[in-house]
Amino acid sequence: MPGPYGAADPHRHATLLAAADRLELAGRAAEARDLLAAELAADRAGAADRALLRGRLGAGYGHDHPAAALTYLGLARSGVPPERRAWSRATEAWVAARVGHPDADALLRSAGRARAAYPAPAAAVRLTLARAARALATGAVPTAGDMLAAVDPHHPAVRGEAVAVRLDRIEVQLALGRYEDAAAALDAAYPDLPAVAWPALTAWSGRRLLAVGALPEADARARLALDRPAVPLGVEARAALTAVRVEVAYRTGRPERARALLADARPARSWPDRIPYASLGLAAAGDPEPARHRDLLRAVVADLTRTARPLLAVAHCGPRLVQALLLLGDARRARAVADRLAEVAGRTPVPLWSGLAGHADGLVRRDPEALRAAVRALRRAGARPALADALLDLARSPRVRLPEARAAAREAAAVYGRSGATGDQETAERWDGHLDVTRRRPAPRPPGHGLAALTAREAGVADLLAAGATKQQVAGRLHLSVHTVDTHVRAVYAKLGVRSRLQLARLWDARPVSAPPDASPSAAPRSSRGAG
Known part of the structure; x- marks a missing residue:
C-alpha cells in the first residue's frame, strides 16, 4: 500500500x-x-x-x-x-x-x-512569472519587463521555465512597441526553444507583423501554421493565429471570409475559459457590421475589465473595439474600454499607448484635438495600421476643417496601401472622395439667416427702413431709442446678407407676400415709400 x-x-x-x-x-x-x-x-x-x-x-x-x-x-x-x-x-x-x-x-x-x-530555483522563477503576469493584467508592462529581465532562462536550474520566460519577454517587447527587438528575439528563439514553443512563437510573429503593417506576410505565416502545423496547436495559439487571419481579411476588404473564420473558431462562452479566445473578439471589432458579433464584443469588454493582457500584443485593436461599440450605440462599454486604454497608458508611458489611449478618448468624446495628439504620438510608435486608423478617424471628425480632413484621409489611404490593407485603403479613398464632393457643393446657409429668421421687431424695423424712413423716424414710430434701432438694423443686415439700405429695399420688395408672416410692425401701419 x-x-x-x-x-x-x-x-x-x-x-x-x-x-x-x-x-x-x-x-x-x-x-x-x-x-x-x-x-x-x-x-x-x-x-x-x-x-x-x-x-x-x-x-x-x-x-x-x-x-x-x-x-x-x-x-x-x-x-x-x-x-x-x-x-x-x-x-x-x-x-x-x-x-x-x-x-x-x-x-x-x-x-x-x-x-x-x-526556496527552490524553479519555484522562484515560477513565482516571478506569476508576478509578471499580474503586472501585465494591470497594464504595467515596464514592471513586468523588469521582473522578467532579472531571470536567466539559460541557467540549468531553471531550464524547465525557459520557454515561458522567453515567450513572456517577447510579449513585453510587443506591448512596449519595440518591434525590432521583438523580431530579433523571435529569430533567436526559433532555433533555441523546443517544439512546444513553436505555435506561440508563430502567433507572436504574426501579431508583430500586423502591428508594423506587413499584412500579407502575417496572413501567409498564420495560414501556413494553421493548415500545416509542425506540432499540434493548443487553443490559445490556434485562436491567436486565426485572429491574425481574421484581421487581415477585414482590412483587405473580405468581411465574409473573416466571418467564416470566426464562425469556425467557436470560442468558449464563459469566463475564464474564454480568455484564450479573447484575440478573436478583438479581431471581430474590425467588422463593418459589428452587430453580427454583439455578444462576442461584449464578452471581450467584460474580460478586459478583469485583465488588460489580451489587449497588450494587439494594442491597435483597442480603438477599433471602441469604434465598434459606438456603432452599436453602446457608449458605456466604449467608455470602459477607453478608460482601460488610459490606465495602460498611465502605467506604460510609451508613444504607442499614449497614441492609442488618445485615439480611443477622441472617439468617445468626439474631440478632434485628442485625435490630433493621437496621430502625433503614433507617428513615433512605428505601428502603421494604428496610425492610419487614427488618421482616418480624424478625417471623419465633423469638427475638423476640410483641408485638414482631406490631408488626413489621403495620408491614411497611403499608409494603408503600404501595409497591404487594401480594403481600409479603399475606405479612406472613398472618404476623401466624399470630402471632395462636399468641397464642390455650395455650402448651405447657416441657420438663423433669411427672411424667416427675422423677429417681429426686426421685421418692423426692416419694413420702415425699406420704405425710406430714417433711423430717428423708425425710433419715434416704434417708441424705441436710436441705439436700440441701430442694434436691430445690424441684425437685419446680418440675417438678410445685405450691406446697404438700397439692397435691403430691393430684397424687401421682392419678398413673397406671405414671408415673413409677421413682417409688418405692430406699432404702425405700412407707410408708403418716402413717407416722412
Whole structure:
C-alpha cells in the first residue's frame, strides 16, 4: 500500500513524470495531459503523488483551459509536500493572474510565503512569472519587463521555465512597441526553444507583423501554421493565429471570409475559459457590421475589465473595439474600454499607448484635438495600421476643417496601401472622395439667416427702413431709442446678407407676400415709400 507521502512504485511515478515532460517539450501537450490523467484515475499513488499529479495537470491546462487548471491546482493544495508547495502555489497564482481572477493577489502572497519557507530555483522563477503576469493584467508592462529581465532562462536550474520566460519577454517587447527587438528575439528563439514553443512563437510573429503593417506576410505565416502545423496547436495559439487571419481579411476588404473564420473558431462562452479566445473578439471589432458579433464584443469588454493582457500584443485593436461599440450605440462599454486604454497608458508611458489611449478618448468624446495628439504620438510608435486608423478617424471628425480632413484621409489611404490593407485603403479613398464632393457643393446657409429668421421687431424695423424712413423716424414710430434701432438694423443686415439700405429695399420688395408672416410692425401701419 502506498504511504501518505509516497507512491507504491516511486520509480514508476518518476518515469511517468519524465515521459510527460518529454511529450510537452515535443509539442504534444494533450498527450502529456492524457498520460497524467490516466495515472491519476488509476489511483496507484499516495496522497502526495496524487497532489503532484494534479499540480502538473493544472500547469498543463494553464494556457488553454484555465478553469480546469485552477480546479486541479486547487485540489492539489492540501496534499503537495512542503518542498513542492511553492511551485504549485506559484503556478496557481500564475494561472489566476493571467485570467484576472479576483484571488490572484491572495494566491501570490501565499506563493511568496511558501517560497520563503522552502526556496527552490524553479519555484522562484515560477513565482516571478506569476508576478509578471499580474503586472501585465494591470497594464504595467515596464514592471513586468523588469521582473522578467532579472531571470536567466539559460541557467540549468531553471531550464524547465525557459520557454515561458522567453515567450513572456517577447510579449513585453510587443506591448512596449519595440518591434525590432521583438523580431530579433523571435529569430533567436526559433532555433533555441523546443517544439512546444513553436505555435506561440508563430502567433507572436504574426501579431508583430500586423502591428508594423506587413499584412500579407502575417496572413501567409498564420495560414501556413494553421493548415500545416509542425506540432499540434493548443487553443490559445490556434485562436491567436486565426485572429491574425481574421484581421487581415477585414482590412483587405473580405468581411465574409473573416466571418467564416470566426464562425469556425467557436470560442468558449464563459469566463475564464474564454480568455484564450479573447484575440478573436478583438479581431471581430474590425467588422463593418459589428452587430453580427454583439455578444462576442461584449464578452471581450467584460474580460478586459478583469485583465488588460489580451489587449497588450494587439494594442491597435483597442480603438477599433471602441469604434465598434459606438456603432452599436453602446457608449458605456466604449467608455470602459477607453478608460482601460488610459490606465495602460498611465502605467506604460510609451508613444504607442499614449497614441492609442488618445485615439480611443477622441472617439468617445468626439474631440478632434485628442485625435490630433493621437496621430502625433503614433507617428513615433512605428505601428502603421494604428496610425492610419487614427488618421482616418480624424478625417471623419465633423469638427475638423476640410483641408485638414482631406490631408488626413489621403495620408491614411497611403499608409494603408503600404501595409497591404487594401480594403481600409479603399475606405479612406472613398472618404476623401466624399470630402471632395462636399468641397464642390455650395455650402448651405447657416441657420438663423433669411427672411424667416427675422423677429417681429426686426421685421418692423426692416419694413420702415425699406420704405425710406430714417433711423430717428423708425425710433419715434416704434417708441424705441436710436441705439436700440441701430442694434436691430445690424441684425437685419446680418440675417438678410445685405450691406446697404438700397439692397435691403430691393430684397424687401421682392419678398413673397406671405414671408415673413409677421413682417409688418405692430406699432404702425405700412407707410408708403418716402413717407416722412
